[in-house]
Amino acid sequence: MLLGIESTAHTFGVGIVHRGKVLANEKSSYTTQEGGIIPWDAAQHHVDNCAEVAAAALAKAKVNPKELTGIAFSQGPGIGHSLRIGALAARCLARTLGIPLVGVNHCIAHLEIGKQLTGMADPVLLYVSGGNTQVIACDAGKYRIFGETLDIGIGNLLDAYARHLGLGFPGGPKIAALAASGKKFVALPYVVKGMDLSFGGLLTHMKRISGGEHAREDLCYSLQETVFAMCCEVSERAMAHAQKGELVLGGGVGCNTRLQEMCRVMCEDRGARAAWPANEFLVDNGAMIALLGEKMLAAGLSTPLEKSVILPYQRTDEVEVTW
Ligand code: AMP
Ligand code: MG
Numbered sequence: 001m002l003l004g005i006e007s008t009a010h011t012f013g014v015g016i017v018h019r020g021k022v023l024a025n026e027k028s029s030y031t032t033q034e035g036g037i038i039p040w041d042a043a044q045h046h047v048d049n050c051a052e053v054a055a056a057a058l059a060k061a062k063v064n065p066k067e068l069t070g071i072a073f074s075q076g077p078g079i080g081h082s083l084r085i086g087a088l089a090a091r092c093l094a095r096t097l098g099i100p101l102v103g104v105n106h107c108i109a110h111l112e113i114g115k116q117l118t119g120m121a122d123p124v125l126l127y128v129s130g131g132n133t134q135v136i137a138c139d140a141g142k143y144r145i146f147g148e149t150l151d152i153g154i155g156n157l158l159d160a161y162a163r164h165l166g167l168g169f170p171g172g173p174k175i176a177a178l179a180a181s182g183k184k185f186v187a188l189p190y191v192v193k194g195m196d197l198s199f200g201g202l203l204t205h206m207k208r209i210s211g212g213e214h215a216r217e218d219l220c221y222s223l224q225e226t227v228f229a230m231c232c233e234v235s236e237r238a239m240a241h242a243q244k245g246e247l248v249l250g251g252g253v254g255c256n257t258r259l260q261e262m263c264r265v266m267c268e269d270r271g272a273r274a275a276w277p278a279n280e281f282l283v284d285n286g287a288m289i290a291l292l293g294e295k296m297l298a299a300g301l302s303t304p305l306e307k308s309v310i311l312p313y314q315r316t317d318e319v320e321v322t323w
Contacts, residue, residue: 002070004290007086008078008106010037012046014057015287017294023061025287026053032169043081050089072293075103076311083310091308102293103303107316108143110250113288117277120246126235129251130155135238136316143316146238147195154227155253157199161206175220176256182221186214192230228259232266249276252283299323
């Protein structure tokens with residue numbers, strides 16, 4: 001019976017799993033009207049809400065803390081201020097209950113839960129979240145990054161542009177709503193460099209042309225079409241190169257139905273399968289941390305207290321996949 005804590009950025013999440021089954025997945029997320037994440041405020045949000053979220057998860061799963069056999073937590077990558085609160089809560093619980101602690105990589109947790117909930121064997125993950133944009137697949141004992149953003153994450157682009165439009169945070173769903181009534185496609189910079197992507201210049205361009213001749217609906221529509229096409233292109237190339245027949249989505253931007261549709265069409269055209277878990281498991285969540293923690297503990301991996309320091313810059317391919 002594993003309890004997992006997610007706190008890499010805006011979300012403090014607690015999940016409880018038992019033998020690969022999710023019993024609870026509770027969360028509280030930091031939001032703002034103005035847009036953006038202020039790290040110190042996000043951390044304070046986690047301090048204020050951690051006990052309540054953990055209690056809600058235990059109640060939902062109908063589990064007594066004494067029944068827990070391990071505590072998993074997001075060790076990295078992420079915002080240091082936020083990560084520290086989850087790590088502290090995890091250490092306290094593990095020590096108080098006298099059970100093992102296991103630090104997990106947040107990006108790999110997205111991949112593992114996607115794999116598990118869609119029944120895929122060996123997919124390419126298109127991981128599209130606020131801070132991360134990566135195309136990941138397993139190769140020779142590690143999850144390798146085949147392509148990634150060279151600057152900001154795709155969600156960060158959407159959030160920053162939404163902030164520019166005064167739409168609040170998180171901005172992805174607000175841009176999606178405006179895009180739904182966009183009609184005219186406005187050509188925008190399309191920045192794919194080999195297997196990598198870049199969104200920083202595109203954000204500057206969007207800010208420059210906003211308020212001009214184009215309707216904001218058309219701009220949001222064109223922005224989505226452009227950045228999702230970029231993501232599909234690098235995902236398809238990774239699938240071809242790594243010879244994988246499955247594509248799974250992870251990260252909050254994976255909730256976008258237009259991105260889902262584009263991935264589905266791309267995969268159908270090449271005789272591959274595209275799938276994604278329900279939205280609550282696409283956004284940052286505690287269940288994915290608990291699921292990966294359970295796999296790692298079963299494989300004999302745990303994290304001693306002195307090695308439980310947060311790893312804000314941990315890379316996906318630094319982790320040996322031995323589970
Ligand atoms: P995560 O960091 O994985 O929790 O994902 C958060 C990011 O997902 C934020 O940048 C949101 O703006 C974005 N997001 C959430 N829902 C949607 C959506 N429907 N379309 C596009 N982006 C979204
Ligand atoms: Mg994430």
